Amino acid sequence: MAARAGSLSANDIAPALVAFALQGDEVELTADGAVSVRTGAFTGRSPKDKFIVRDGLTENTVWWDNSGAISPEKFDVLLADAVASFAGSAVFRQDLLAGADPRHQYGVTVMTPSAWHALFIRNLLIRPGEMVETGANTTPVTIVHAPRFKADPARHGSRTETVIALDMSRNIVVIAGTSYAGEIKKSVFSLFNFHAPRNGVLPMHCSANIGANGDSALFFGLSGTGKTTLSNDPARPLIGDDEHGWSDDGVFNLEGGCYAKTIKLSPEAEPEIHAATKRFGTVLENVVLDANSAPAFDDVSLTENTRAAYPIHVLPAIAKGSVGGVPRTVVFLTADAFGVLPPIARLSPEQAVYHFLSGYTAKVAGTERGVTEPQATFSACFGAPFMPLHPTVYGAMLAEKLKASGAGAWLINTGWTGGGYGVGKRIDIASTRRLLSAALDGELDNVPMRRDELFGFEVPELVPGVETRLLTPRQTWADADAYDRQAIHLAGLFRANFEKFGDGANAAPGPILAQAAE
Incomplete structure (x- = not known):
């Protein structure tokens, strides 16, 4: 033909x-x-x-x-x-x-x-x-x-x-x-x-x-x-x-x-x-x-x-x-190559909008020319190149949708634990799937939660089928002080990125950097 x-x-x-x-x-x-x-x-x-x-x-x-x-x-x-x-x-x-x-x-x-x-x-x-x-x-x-x-x-x-x-x-x-x-x-x-x-x-x-x-x-x-x-x-x-x-x-x-x-x-x-x-x-x-x-x-x-x-x-x-009905669950996925974020965290509606506007993940060494250590990547609404309107327009709409639907929001890290890229290891897919299933099925609605002192979100203390230590990244690091330094560094990157959204950035429900004023 x-x-x-x-x-x-x-x-x-x-x-x-x-x-x-x-x-x-x-x-x-x-x-x-x-x-x-x-x-x-x-x-x-x-x-x-x-x-x-x-x-x-x-x-x-x-x-x-x-x-x-x-x-x-x-x-x-x-x-x-x-x-x-x-x-x-x-x-x-x-x-x-x-x-x-x-x-x-x-x-x-x-x-x-x-x-x-x-x-x-x-x-x-x-x-x-x-x-x-x-x-x-x-x-x-x-x-x-x-x-x-x-x-x-x-x-x-x-x-x-x-x-x-x-x-x-x-x-x-x-x-x-x-x-x-x-x-x-x-x-x-x-x-x-x-x-x-x-x-x-x-x-x-x-x-x-x-x-x-x-x-x-x-x-x-x-x-x-x-x-x-x-x-x-x-x-x-x-x-x-x-x-x-x-x-x-x-x-x-x-x-x-x-x-x-x-x-x-x-x-x-x-x-x-x-x-x-x-x-x-x-x-x-x-x-x-x-x-x-x-x-x-x-x-x-x-x-x-x-x-x-x-x-x-x-x-x-x-x-x-x-097509599907009104969402009951919203999941934000990130591959944190710094090894800081927990494998799962529950977000308040305000935190959900913050992470939506942040759109964070990290590139790892070797994926691009010149990338020799983990690099934070922020893409507003997880798709900034395709957003003709200002990200806050979409953020305000998400806030309205979450309020009207009552949907729960979760941050799931598919990246590294026990250290950053090159030191720690990638969170295994079986654990990620188990955590995701628990969130979708409502298993985490009534489990004990700890509040992360730096990022403010809630982290489950126990999830059946998942190693308990994995839920607290600091415990997976051989050097807890090194984890603290890396966590403060990543939190600072979040805060610096959010400055582009104007005067309200410091009041946003993101990382609390009182201990990292330097």
């Missing part, structure tokens, strides 16, 4: 898109029939090249410290030139949905000259007629995806030849100069993050699942904290693994697929995700194949940000309609 130059191919299903994609130089089939692709120079997002049209709608609402501005005039020229670049190429159009709740839904049309990008977004958004009802009044969105087109900063108002430009008033997106497919997915999320609050919906960069009694749970966490792994539980059907809305009626998935990291993926640790990588039509992004055309998930020679994009319905346990 060959796509004719200058043709428009609309809403092809996976087998056709796979056939078209195989004509390209950067695509091959794995032994199991998945599509292996390379994204070239860009193996991740380009946040500094993201721009929002500055107009009457956005002038006084967008968090401009977090987004570049482009004039309406420059955007129109960019749009026209990107569309013109399709001339002589086969163009693949996909008409999809974003938003499993028909009352809060977008009709997303993606235009691209790349068949595998069309397959990618077909995997990740909601395919009309599959599982989710189409709303009567969906909001139209158009994404012009031109990966081979190079922007001209002088002509188009971009920073480089790469640009991701969003017109919030017309819901039009132009993506140029990058083949990293995640830019398409996240541009939809950025639009949702801008518009949803005006409709009373809290947009969330989180995964979500649902228990046997209809109890929805949310899992917030940056990359490497276990968000996808812990939310994929055969006993709790998955609502979605990455992007959601919280309305007055409950939680709904924005997407119809999953974009899972595959670095060091194994069938033992993550059987559901591993099985999904073997499905026909799954897109494996920058995953190296071995001599037998099998994925070598331990090979990070191209990038550590290797990914698999697949429809959510290939997973064994998914929530009907990708």
